[in-house]
Amino acid sequence: MTIDRSRLVSPPPGSVRSSDAVMKLWGDEESGRVSDRIFVSNEKIQLMVFTMPPGARFGHSEAARTAMAADELYHVLRGTLVLANPETGEVHRLERGDSISFGRDTWHHGFNHGTETLEVLEFFAPPPATGSSQAYAKTRPYLTGATYVRDEWLERWSDAAEDARAKDTQHPVRDVLWRLEGTTDPVLIGIQLSTPELTAGSLELRPGQRSDGVVRGGDEAGYVLGGQMHLFLPDGPDPDGPGNAWHQIDAGDAWFVPEGVPHRYFNMTDEPVRAIFGVAPRYLPADG
Numbered sequence: 001m002t003i004d005r006s007r008l009v010s011p012p013p014g015s016v017r018s019s020d021a022v023m024k025l026w027g028d029e030e031s032g033r034v035s036d037r038i039f040v041s042n043e044k045i046q047l048m049v050f051t052m053p054p055g056a057r058f059g060h061s062e063a064a065r066t067a068m069a070a071d072e073l074y075h076v077l078r079g080t081l082v083l084a085n086p087e088t089g090e091v092h093r094l095e096r097g098d099s100i101s102f103g104r105d106t107w108h109h110g111f112n113h114g115t116e117t118l119e120v121l122e123f124f125a126p127p128p129a130t131g132s133s134q135a136y137a138k139t140r141p142y143l144t145g146a147t148y149v150r151d152e153w154l155e156r157w158s159d160a161a162e163d164a165r166a167k168d169t170q171h172p173v174r175d176v177l178w179r180l181e182g183t184t185d186p187v188l189i190g191i192q193l194s195t196p197e198l199t200a201g202s203l204e205l206r207p208g209q210r211s212d213g214v215v216r217g218g219d220e221a222g223y224v225l226g227g228q229m230h231l232f233l234p235d236g237p238d239p240d241g242p243g244n245a246w247h248q249i250d251a252g253d254a255w256f257v258p259e260g261v262p263h264r265y266f267n268m269t270d271e272p273v274r275a276i277f278g279v280a281p282r283y284l285p286a287d288g
Contacts, residue, residue, distance in 0.1 A: 009041040013034050013233055013261060015247040016040065016254040025052070030061035034110075039254040040221040045198070045280035046127035047221035047254060049077065055072040059109045059146065065137035068106050071198040073101045075121040075276055077225070080114035082115040085169050086146030092172050093212070099173040101193040101200075106169045107143055121223055125198040125280035176201070182212035187265065199283040203275040204230065205267035213262050217285040220257040222277030224249045228285075229273045230266040231255050249275075260285065 009022045016039045027033040034056075038048040052058070060066045074083065076094050083100055084091045087107045094100055102108060112118040127131045155162050173192045180186035187209070191201040203222065205211075213234070233249040249255050257263045267273045 002131065003043055004131065004135075005131050007041065007127075008043070011040060011252070011256050013257055014255065015230060015249045016256075017251050021048075022255075027058055027064045028061055028136065032056065032058040034058050035084040039154045039223070040219075040256050041124075041127050041129065042219065043129060044125065044127065044259070045221050045225065045278055046124040047122070047278060048124075048170075048257075049119055049121050051117055051221075052110070053117055054112055054115050054120075055281030057111045060107070060143065063134075065134060065140075066143070067105050067137055067140055069104050069132040069136040070124050070126055071101070071193070071195045073099060073105050073123045073193045073198070073200045073278065075099045075219045077119040077121055079112060079116050081118055081120055082111040082113040082150050083170060084109045084111070086148065087143055088165075088167070089147040089150040089171055090168055090170060091148055092170055094172065099192050100168040100170055101173065103195070105283055109146065109148075110266075117225055121276065123198060123200045123278035125220070125278070125279075127280075129148035136269060150207065172227040172252065181214070184212050186210055187211045196281065200276070200278040203273075203277055204263065205265060205273040205275075206271045207267060207272060209267050211265040213264055215260060215262050216257065216279045217286050218259050218279045220259075220261065220263075220279045221254060222249075222275050223254045224251050224255075225274040225276060227267065227273035228249050228269050229270050229275060230256075230268055231257070232264045232266060233257070233261065234264065235262055263276065 021039045024036040035051045040047045076098050081094045112185040121143040177191035181189050188204045193200045229249045234244045
């Protein structure tokens with residue numbers, strides 16, 4: 001695999017503040033423009049937040065295409081997102097706290113359907129540095145038109161709802177795979193998506209809770225939705241040094257832990273912590 005090193009956003013293990021994220025303006029006049037705030041985008045995973053003002057939309061153009069060679073999960077942080085597949089006509093409406101996933105070669109257009117700024121968190125794997133975004137998209141047939149309706153389901157809705165869902169290419173998260181991970185004080189994990197390329201889900205910590213040691217089979221990138229989380233890296237770089245193994249992640253900030261690096265999650269406050277995270281490519285370590 002060839003890595004485009006100019007595309008890399010590779011923070012060191014630990015916290016990644018929103019103010020340290022890399023800013024990028026995606027798109028052009030034809031496709032529409034989206035403001036990206038990239039926290040992590042390395043050889044295995046991308047975590048970013050994109051924003052759109054009220055009334056804005058993104059589509060596609062010859063130079064800015066949206067059918068990628070990646071698995072993606074969107075999570076709405078603020079506002080109302082309408083996500084559509086312009087090739088199939090399917091349309092999905094998502095509010096704050098909702099998630100939706102889609103896979104390789106799925107065209108997607110997005111609309112801010114609310115009256116406030118839309119903020120959407122995105123996990124993307126394999127990430128753009130591997131050639132999975134525009135480099136790949138420009139090798140695929142170009143979609144010359146767009147439709148946002150599926151007339152075949154008229155006159156038999158909602159009896160045909162299950163048939164329609166079976167043909168969806170974009171999948172609002174309805175079913176969560178709940179896990180209690182750890183033995184001493186198990187942490188509640190809710191898996192929203194798990195493919196050979198990307199596993200993404202939620203993480204909850206009760207006030208005062210701390211996890212057992214965790215080792216993932218891929219790179220982990222996460223984002224705190226609410227509360228304040230601490231991340232401990234017991235193997236360093238220097239646990240006895242000047243605090244560089246102990247990281248505070250506030251709401252709106254992110255964290256990054258490379259594959260195979262032991263870590264623990266701590267809630268040192270009297271308020272619950274809610275977070276969302278992704279791991280790529282493998283969730284479990286090879287020996288796990």
